[in-house]
Amino acid sequence: MNIVVCIKQVPGTSQMEIDETTGVLKRDGAAAKINPYDLYGLEAALRLRETYGETVTAVTMGPPQAEVMMKEAYMMGVDDAYVFTDRVFAGADVLATSYTLAQGITSVCGDFDIIVCGKQTTDGDTAQVGPAMAEYLHIPCAAWVSEIGEIRGDTIMVGQDFVNVKQRAAMKLPCLITVEKDLYTPRLPSYRLKAASKDRSVHMITFADFKDQVKEHYGLKGSATSVERIFPPETHDGQIYMTGTVPEMAEELADLFSARKYI
Numbered sequence: 001m002n003i004v005v006c007i008k009q010v011p012g013t014s015q016m017e018i019d020e021t022t023g024v025l026k027r028d029g030a031a032a033k034i035n036p037y038d039l040y041g042l043e044a045a046l047r048l049r050e051t052y053g054e055t056v057t058a059v060t061m062g063p064p065q066a067e068v069m070m071k072e073a074y075m076m077g078v079d080d081a082y083v084f085t086d087r088v089f090a091g092a093d094v095l096a097t098s099y100t101l102a103q104g105i106t107s108v109c110g111d112f113d114i115i116v117c118g119k120q121t122t123d124g125d126t127a128q129v130g131p132a133m134a135e136y137l138h139i140p141c142a143a144w145v146s147e148i149g150e151i152r153g154d155t156i157m158v159g160q161d162f163v164n165v166k167q168r169a170a171m172k173l174p175c176l177i178t179v180e181k182d183l184y185t186p187r188l189p190s191y192r193l194k195a196a197s198k199d200r201s202v203h204m205i206t207f208a209d210f211k212d213q214v215k216e217h218y219g220l221k222g223s224a225t226s227v228e229r230i231f232p233p234e235t236h237d238g239q240i241y242m243t244g245t246v247p248e249m250a251e252e253l254a255d256l257f258s259a260r261k262y263i
Contacts, residue, residue, distance in 0.1 A: 001049065001052040001053060001113045002055055002109075002111060002112045002113050003054070003056045003112065003113065003114050003115075003116060004057050004059060004115045005044075005056060005078070005116045006058075006060065006116070006118075007038040007042060007059075007060050007069065008060055008061075008121050009032045009034065009060065009066045009068075009069045010033060010035045011033075032065065032068075033069075034069050034072065035121045036122060037118030038117070039118070040179050040186060041117050041118040041179050042076060042186065043187060044116050046076065046077050046078070046187070047184060052151060055079040056077070056078045056079050057078065057081070059081070059083075059101065059104060059105060060083055060084065061083075061085070061092075061097060061104065062083065062084075062085060063085060064085050066083045066085065067083055067204070070083060071197070072189055074193065074200055075190055075193045075194045076188075076189055077187070077193060081202045082108055082203045083202055083204050083205065084100060084104040084206075085205070085206065086207040087219075089207070089218050090220070091219050091220035092220070094132060095224045096222035098129050098135075098136060099132075099136055099222060100218055101133050103211065103212050103217075104210065105137070107205070107209060108203070108209065112174055113174050114176070114177065115130075115133065115134075115139075115174075115176040116176075116177055116179060117133075117177070117178045118178065118179065119143065119144060119178045119180055119181070120178075127178070130177075134176040137174075137176070139174050140171045140172060140175045141175065142158050142160055142169050142175070142176075142177050142178075143160070144160050144161055145158045145159065145160055145177045145179045145180060146159050146160060146166075146180045147183070148179075149168070154173045155170050155172055156171055156173060157170050158171065158177060161180055
């Protein structure tokens with residue numbers, strides 16, 4: 001079974017700079033980590049390989065520094081890794097990101113049986129990239145997968161958790177699934193695999209390697225939506241401490257609200 005797992009490098013801190021012109025995060029040089037939800041997808045992909053054999057290929061779209069994340073994926077057990085990186089891809093919304101990933105997989109990964117994604121990312125939280133990729137690839141998709149059942153022939157059984165409703169579904173391969181957190185406990189990087197993969201290269205794939213060479217399909221130009229305004233949340237470090245009896249503090253608080261015209 002040939003498995004593709006999509007992972008993403010997300011900010012490792014809440015103190016991120018924002019491009020005021022484009023409204024997108026400045027990712028170059030920022031502290032980063034593997035998207036926590038993708039760790040569950042990575043674990044699911046590795047367990048599928050352990051059960052059914054063949055390979056796990058990790059893919060991502062991002063800046064060149066994503067190579068570090070892919071090295072970590074090697075330490076967890078993936079067989080091959082690709083980073084789709086090009087200025088043409090920069091500033092992509094959900095639609096353009098999904099298209100880029102779908103084109104990248106089609107261009108360099110060959111035939112696959114299943115694509116595994118985390119349910120969402122911590123920097124975007126849309127939970128739409130996986131299903132949109134499936135639409136571009138014309139394959140069935142199951143989101144919020146909380147259980148992966150047996151694969152028989154060309155059919156996989158999955159359980160889905162929609163909070164108030166749970167269901168089981170059968171899908172034909174090839175297909176795409178997005179997995180819930182706590183599906184499995186993600187494994188830690190292995191020192192043995194780190195030593196074994198230290199000379200293994202990460203494939204850096206650019207726009208020139210893609211089959212679709214229309215630049216308007218990618219990045220900001222290929223995005224159907226744009227950010228009108230984005231800004232960091234305001235911080236408030238002024239704190240007021242009150243002492244006294246409950247009636248005294250209540251009266252002091254009422255006076256404060258009145259002075260500030262809250263009441």
